[in-house]
Amino acid sequence: MEVDAWGKSDHKGEGEGEASKRRNIDSDAEVAVWDRELMWLQMDLEELCTETKAVRKKVLVGEEVGKSVNSDAELTKRTEPEIMMKREAAREIHFEVEGTGKSVKIEADAEWNSGKGEVMRKREGARKRGSKGKGKGKAVNMYYAEKLQRELEKYEEYKKRMEEEFDPNSEEVTDPYAFEARSFEKWWNDVYARTGYGRFEDNTSIPCKRFTFDPAPCGAIKCETLQVFSVKVAELTGGLQWPLDVFGMVALRDTMDFNRNIIFECGRDNCQTLTDENPYLVLTGPVRGVLLCDYVVFEVSLYVRGTSKSDDKELNLLAIKVRSDSCPSASLLIMQSYTSRLSTLGFKLGHIISSVEATISVKVISGPPDGFHGKFFASTDSIEHEILLHNSGDEELHQTGDEISLSRSVVSVESHRKLTVSVRASDGYVTSTGTKDFEPQEKGTSSKEIDIAGLCLLEVTVAWSLIYHS
Structure with missing residues (x-):
């Protein structure tokens, strides 16, 4: 059970800082992407270097071919023109292969430099965007820090003013419940009087036994x-x-x-x-x-x-x-x-x-000629505490045929438990007690007699009703 007295959260300013964080994350992710691209280009370069080595190997083979031609010429003593022709052919193979190797290397270097340049440019762009995002995030943080500082300054001014105006003998300090109660009428009029609930001093117009005999509406x-x-x-x-x-x-x-x-x-x-x-x-x-x-x-x-x-x-x-x-x-x-x-x-x-609403009434069927006094109680087995419905005291006497006007007659009963009505009666000489249990209903009435031996006979009627909240 909670208790409230009479009396908003500000969520503005969230989101811009988060957006800044997301911009920083996106920029870092983009740099990582371009790092992977750079890695792939390095792998391509290594592959091209491998091809270059293969070409250079062919060059060496060409040189060996030239040497072999020279040896054969000496051994077979061929004519000088033939030797010169083969040597020239070998040189052409050597120069052609060597030229091819240089071309491959030049192309690879050009491709590497081009790819590396593009990657580096994109990485730099991503870093700049990340730096820009971080700058915005810092600006947002500075804005809210300054805003918080202003709020703290306002609070300090308010606190100082309250300390100057504080009166230890004021009702707000000595009796805060009474202080709040005096403002309740204004609060009620502001909230409810303007929306059709009548005047502050009005009593409820909703009666008991509302749906005892009439059909209960949906709800x-x-x-x-x-x-x-x-x-x-x-x-x-x-x-x-x-x-x-x-x-x-x-x-x-x-x-x-x-x-x-x-x-x-x-x-x-x-x-x-x-x-x-x-x-x-x-x-x-x-x-x-x-x-x-x-x-x-x-x-x-x-x-x-x-x-x-x-x-x-x-x-x-x-x-x-x-x-x-x-x-x-x-x-x-x-x-x-x-x-x-x-x-x-x-x-x-x-x-x-x-729970359902129970309205209790009591009638005296018979009793002593001079009447009797009584205390009338109701209770439920869900909470074992008695509710005093009426105490006639020493001055009020109940006689045969009386409808006893109970001080209070309405109680709430848990629908799957039971209601107990008990009476302690006395004529000044004899005191006796009688009780009756009632099973809760959603509508209609239940009547039972309580026979208080040697003293009186009472008829107890309970009118049942559901509760409707439109």
């Missing part, structure tokens, strides 16, 4: 919901002492309509007295299931009544986003607390998966 589902088990003033600070006469409001805003779903509300003339032994607020809601999609806003404005209005104190101001863990495999119990200048407010919550 109505068993969804994740937020269960509120209890809200209490866990700790006092700032000189406050028990008991406290508390008034004000606690409301939830979900993404179904972003309006208030009130779970506690008392006027100044109708305060609830909290003590150290019983610091729990008497919850009267929610009036419908609370959708836990993305987040739920807890809006709290609680005050302590003084001897006059001018003596009233802010007990706790809060406007906080409570986010869910994404897609848990099982329902979760969640404990959250928020400390203000004068108190710590504690919430016991449940993240209920694959």
Whole structure:
């Protein structure tokens, strides 16, 4: 579970440096290509040198032929004209072969010099392009370095100004939750009032039992919901002492309509007295299931009544986003607390998966003539914590035929688990307990009787509904 307060990343400037790197890589690759071309030309030159050696060998053979002719002339004592003719022929062969060898070498040298020159020119061009790309990369890096330096200078100026303006006694420091809560109304009006969600102070217009009898539209589902088990003033600070006469409001805003779903509300003339032994607020809601999609806003404005209005104190101001863990495999119990200048407010919550809305009502079938008192609870086997639906106290009596007006009647139930309704009843002499289990449904109602032996017979009805988020 994550908690947000009220409140952009700059990705500009990436890409030009990367492009510079790619230009450098391309240039180096091109140089490598021309190095390979140079290697092939060297191999060609070696082949031509081999051919040249072969030609020179032929020259030597020609010279040997000339020598042999001279020997034969001496041995056979041929005539001088014949000898001269053969010697001349040998010389011509020698000069022809030698000339051929020189020609081959000259051609090879010319081809080598031409190829080498082209390769060297292209290598040099590639190096220049690489150097140019690296230069651009350096320019890009310098640009962003200068930009970062300017941003740092601005931050230092801002930090210095904040230090000069810092007030250790300001509400932003002493009670940041209250400081944020005061800006919540402006934020809500800027975001939602202009888009057709009504006024900031509007309560939700979506009722419970929405699809108990009417067909659910496409999109109505068993969804994740937020269960509120209890809200209490866990700790006092700032000189406050028990008991406290508390008034004000606690409301939830979900993404179904972003309006208030009130779970506690008392006027100044109708305060609830909290003590150290019983610091729990008497919850009267929610009036419908609370959708836990993305987040739920807890809006709290609680005050302590003084001897006059001018003596009233802010007990706790809060406007906080409570986010869910994404897609848990099982329902979760969640404990959250928020400390203000004068108190710590504690919430016991449940993240209920694959849930349906259950609206509970109780009717007295029979009971003692003078009536009875009772405490009514609901619980689920997915999270074993009871939800107090109603406490009649010592002054409220329930008699035969009464429809008991429960303080809160809507709970969320995991669809593949069970709902348990229990009653602890007393007539002042006898105290007994009775329970009934209900299997969750997607629509319709379930009714069962709870027979509290020797005291009363109650009929408990549960109206089931899916939750629709358009």
